[in-house]
Amino acid sequence: MFSDVIFILFWLVIAVFAALAVFLQKPIYNAFSMAISIFSIAGMYIFLGYEFLAALQVLVYVGAISVAIIFVIMLSPPVTVKPKKLNPFKVMIGVITSITFFAVFFILFYLKYYGSEFNKVENANISDVGVLLATKYAVPFEIISVILLVAIIGAIVLAKKED
Amino acid sequence: MELTSLLNTFLGKVIISVAGVMVVFTFNALIAVWLERKISGHIQLRLGPMEVGPHGLLQSAADGLKLICKEIITPQGVDKKLFGVAPYMVFFPSLLMFIVIPFSDRLQVQDLNIGLLYFFSISCIATIGIFMAGWASNNKYSLMGAVRSIAQSIAYEIPIILSILNIVVLTQSLKLSEIVKAQSNMWFIIPQFVPFIIYLISAIAELNRTPFDIPEAESELVAGFHTEYSGMRFAIFFMAEYTNMFLVSAMATTLFLGGWNGPLLPPIVWFFIKTYAIVFIIIWVRWTFPRLRPDQLMNFCWKFLTPLALINLLVTTFILKLF
Numbered sequence: 001m002f003s004d005v006i007f008i009l010f011w012l013v014i015a016v017f018a019a020l021a022v023f024l025q026k027p028i029y030n031a032f033s034m035a036i037s038i039f040s041i042a043g044m045y046i047f048l049g050y051e052f053l054a055a056l057q058v059l060v061y062v063g064a065i066s067v068a069i070i071f072v073i074m075l076s077p078p079v080t081v082k083p084k085k086l087n088p089f090k091v092m093i094g095v096i097t098s099i100t101f102f103a104v105f106f107i108l109f110y111l112k113y114y115g116s117e118f119n120k121v122e123n124a125n126i127s128d129v130g131v132l133l134a135t136k137y138a139v140p141f142e143i144i145s146v147i148l149l150v151a152i153i154g155a156i157v158l159a160k161k162e163d
Numbered sequence: 164m165e166l167t168s169l170l171n172t173f174l175g176k177v178i179i180s181v182a183g184v185m186v187v188f189t190f191n192a193l194i195a196v197w198l199e200r201k202i203s204g205h206i207q208l209r210l211g212p213m214e215v216g217p218h219g220l221l222q223s224a225a226d227g228l229k230l231i232c233k234e235i236i237t238p239q240g241v242d243k244k245l246f247g248v249a250p251y252m253v254f255f256p257s258l259l260m261f262i263v264i265p266f267s268d269r270l271q272v273q274d275l276n277i278g279l280l281y282f283f284s285i286s287c288i289a290t291i292g293i294f295m296a297g298w299a300s301n302n303k304y305s306l307m308g309a310v311r312s313i314a315q316s317i318a319y320e321i322p323i324i325l326s327i328l329n330i331v332v333l334t335q336s337l338k339l340s341e342i343v344k345a346q347s348n349m350w351f352i353i354p355q356f357v358p359f360i361i362y363l364i365s366a367i368a369e370l371n372r373t374p375f376d377i378p379e380a381e382s383e384l385v386a387g388f389h390t391e392y393s394g395m396r397f398a399i400f401f402m403a404e405y406t407n408m409f410l411v412s413a414m415a416t417t418l419f420l421g422g423w424n425g426p427l428l429p430p431i432v433w434f435f436i437k438t439y440a441i442v443f444i445i446i447w448v449r450w451t452f453p454r455l456r457p458d459q460l461m462n463f464c465w466k467f468l469t470p471l472a473l474i475n476l477l478v479t480t481f482i483l484k485l486f
Contacts, residue, residue, distance in 0.1 A: 028298055033244070035291055055280040063287025063320075067313060070294050074310060126277065126337060 006047060013040040027073045035066040052126055181273040182330035184261045188406055195405040196223040198439075199208035199446050206450045208220045233394035238300075241391060246300035250392070250399040252292030254407050257406040259285050264413050265339050267430035278339040280333065282414060283324060286369075289403070290316050296400075297388040306389025311457065313372055317466045319368040319375075325472035326365070327360035329479045343422030350421040357475050359419045361468055366411040367445055368464070370404065375460055414440040 018038035021030045038061045045054035133141050170426045197212070197220060204211025208432030212219030221236020237243060263278040265271040275281050290313050309418040331337060333355070334345045345351075352359050368375040371387075379387030416422060455463070 028245075032295065033292070039288070051282070052274060053278045055277050055284045059280070059284035059287060062291065063284060065332070067287075067294070067317065068289055070298075071310070071313060073292070073300060074306065127335070130218075 003047075007044075010040055010044045010047060013037070014044065018150065029069065031066060031070045031073055034069070035062055038062055052129065175354070180262075183256060183270075187261065187266075188258065188402075191409045192402045192405050193223045193227070194439075195408060195442060196226070196401075198442065199405075199449075202443065202446045203450045206447075207234075227398065230398040231395055235394040235396055238391050240301040242277075242299040242301065245295045248394075249292050249299055250396045250403075252295055253289050254292075254399050254403045254406075255390060256285050256288040256292075257403050260410050263339055264410070265343055265417060265422055265427035266434050268340075270431060271340065274338060274340045277337045279327060281416075282339075282410075283327075286407075286410075287320075289407075293388050296392070300391040302341070302384075302386045305388050305390045308378045308390070310382045312388060315367050315371070315375065315378060315460065318461060319365040319468075320470040322361050322464065322472045323365040325353055325469065325476055326361040327410045328420060328476055329355050329358045332476070332479055332483060335387075339404065339417055339422075342426065343417055346421040347424050350419065350424075352419040355419065358472065359415070361475070362415060362419070362474050363441075363444070365459070365464075365468065366415065367448060368460070370407055370411060370445070372408075372445065373449045374455050376454060377457050377460060380454060386437065406443060408442060408467065409438065412438045415441045 014037050017033045020033040024030050024033060034096065039058065042054040042057040042062070045051075045057060087159060186258065200222070201211040201219070212222035215221045215225045227239030237246060260282055262272045263275055263282055265274070287410050294309050297305045297307075297312075300306070316335075330342060330351055334342050336342060336345075372376045378384070379389075384390070390395060392400060416434060420437045420441075422437075423434045425436075428436075
């Protein structure tokens, strides 16, 4: 009972702030709403027993990615133009795309996980994560690091051109 | 209901923990501000506060009362919603961070498996609050202060995390109680002296204190991101700063100075002695060194501290593997 209430509460906060992140007019409000929504997702992870995932979620998404987005918004000129009237054709395309996207995801998850028991991790072991990263998932791990390196070098090259 | 049975219920534990955290927080806010003023006074050959209470001990209580009574001014051009929320966004991570601090072998709100990671990931949230304050103030000095503050705290997070990784490698655990227990024979400051220094320097930078206080450099930015704040809202920023100072010192104590380990005196006393020794060092540094330039600050982090921390981590892991 108590846990159900908390679960619904988290779900509501995530949903409301995710919606605000899309619908609010000022970009800085969108960014802050997104940060709160992401933080609530971390709360959900803790609720489910994935402490490690929750800590990483906060560290990476709130501490780094949201801050980077806010940084970009602060450095860009303020948005003063009022939003244009929406083109109904474009709205229709958007609605259809998002419904299709949601349906595909829903069906995939339904096929894979419906009826299967959710296994709650009692004692999430970080050393297990480390071993898996260094053995089974070593190649994807290395590929990610190379991609990040490419992004860093690319950013430096782009920044240097302006001089 | 009896007190012991109340303590065993979930609600009882929550109430006791919150009350305990609030007591430590208030005590620290009063003592740390007083310490700062006293130490700065003696460093500058003054006496510091002397009037209220013995040796001015009650000065910070009087100041707090004054700030509570002050009118809260909201300037006209500010973004009212964000302006009101920002102080709390800076303040609440500080309270959340108290959860994992091991004050003694039994006094710890929650001994999380990922305690160390939790501490440093929660500390990231405060940067969003600083951003909010700087942006909502609608003032160029506040905005500049916020931008500098974020650039600085993102940069110095890396040497901090690299230096604490040494401890994680040594203890094979992120659980703070286990890290403290591993130091019952030898404090980690002895084998890990360089990471301790890196941690201390980066922590002072994260706290935005002199010599790294470019986000609130008085001579160029008035007061940085909290220029427009007054009364209790300003006091919340102020208290968050001193709480963070305590938390950073408490973490240094836990990781490098053996936590609550110590002879004769009870564990909690040892914990506070060590923590306030680090607080003293941080204040001492503030009143001794001049401010750095922004470019010096960034160069020092990226070209000196980060490589040094990386090399140190490599050496630690190699030595552990070899022996």
